[in-house]
Amino acid sequence: MSELEGKRVFVTGSGAGIGKAIAALFTERGAKVVVSDMNADAAKQAADEIGAAGVANCDVTEEAQVQAAIQQAVDLLGGLDVLVNNAGIEVSSPLLQQSTESFDKIFAVNVRGTFVAMKAATPHLVESKGNIVNIASIAGIGGSPLLGSYCATKAAVIQLTRVAAVEMRPAGIRVNAVCPGFADTAMVERLVPDFEAATQVPFGDLVAAKQGRLGTPQDIAEVAAFLASDRATWITGSHYVLDGGLTASLV
Numbered sequence: 532m533s534e535l536e537g538k539r540v541f542v543t544g545s546g547a548g549i550g551k552a553i554a555a556l557f558t559e560r561g562a563k564v565v566v567s568d569m570n571a572d573a574a575k576q577a578a579d580e581i582g583a584a585g586v587a588n589c590d591v592t593e594e595a596q597v598q599a600a601i602q603q604a605v606d607l608l609g610g611l612d613v614l615v616n617n618a619g620i621e622v623s624s625p626l627l628q629q630s631t632e633s634f635d636k637i638f639a640v641n642v643r644g645t646f647v648a649m650k651a652a653t654p655h656l657v658e659s660k661g662n663i664v665n666i667a668s669i670a671g672i673g674g675s676p677l678l679g680s681y682c683a684t685k686a687a688v689i690q691l692t693r694v695a696a697v698e699m700r701p702a703g704i705r706v707n708a709v710c711p712g713f714a715d716t717a718m719v720e721r722l723v724p725d726f727e728a729a730t731q732v733p734f735g736d737l738v739a740a741k742q743g744r745l746g747t748p749q750d751i752a753e754v755a756a757f758l759a760s761d762r763a764t765w766i767t768g769s770h771y772v773l774d775g776g777l778t779a780s781l782v
């Protein structure tokens with residue numbers, strides 16, 4: 532039997548990048564996945580490409596939209612076994628030069644979006660004894676120039692994961708996080724020019740020295756699939772680092 536056979540899954544921000552790779556791998560492993568994104572065209576295209584079970588879009592900063600999309604997924608799938616909180620944005624700015632509006636925005640997407648989706652999914656996950664996978668980042672573990680507010684949001688996602696795991700353990704719900712290093716998506720492409728300007732080092736050299744190669748969205752989907760599966764039933768409150776050794780290295 533496939534690892535995720537029959538699992539009913541909702542993935543935020545799955546029209547592109549890591550979320551799309553998660554939706555694709557989960558589908559390949561037997562899950563029934565509802566794709567969700569604030570970009571409706573991207574979500575439809577991804578769902579068609581993947582052969583996903585359906586689409587239920589939301590902007591994760593809008594709580595009513597998140598509640599409605601999760602309900603739509605539950606109605607379509609007949610319940611919910613796995614929520615993947617993947618939707619996230621980056622801001623590239625020296626921390627103390629970032630505008631307060633932009634600081635609030637990144638917290639609204641990365642932190643509050645994760646929180647409201649966990650809340651909306653919980654009653655359904657209680658029924659299924661399901662689980663949650665939050666996509667955090669190594670930026671939640673170490674600091675990086677230009678990524679101050681992003682680092683703070685991802686640290687918050689790791690902490691939400693821990694506390695939700697502890698509080699929901701009696702209900703049989705597991706909650707884990709994945710912390711990738713730099714991976715090959717549009718988000719990193721957008722960051723490269725600012726990183727190169729700030730460090731005066733070609734980004735490819737930095738990646739080669741620190742993490743061997745860029746991660747692929749599939750690398751991350753593999754870990755998410757494991758955590759969501761019944762192979763991981765004793766794992767909760769954890770965060771899994773996959774970064775080619777970047778956070779392990781002092782030099």
Ligand SMILES: NC(=O)c1ccc[n+]([C@@H]2O[C@H](COP(=O)([O-])OP(=O)(O)OC[C@H]3O[C@@H](n4cnc5c(N)ncnc54)[C@H](O)[C@@H]3O)[C@@H](O)[C@H]2O)c1
Binds near residue numbers: 592
């Ligand atoms: N790419 C990396 O190197 C990397 C590393 C660590 C963690 N992450 C995290 O992985 C997740 C996915 O990143 P990615 O690189 O695939 O990004 P991406 O920008 O390539 O794709 C993000 C997707 O999320 C959607 N999205 C953005 N804001 C949204 C919102 N408010 N509501 C709903 N959908 C929204 C976008 O439309 C897009 O489809 C993010 O949480 C990111 O922080 C990425």
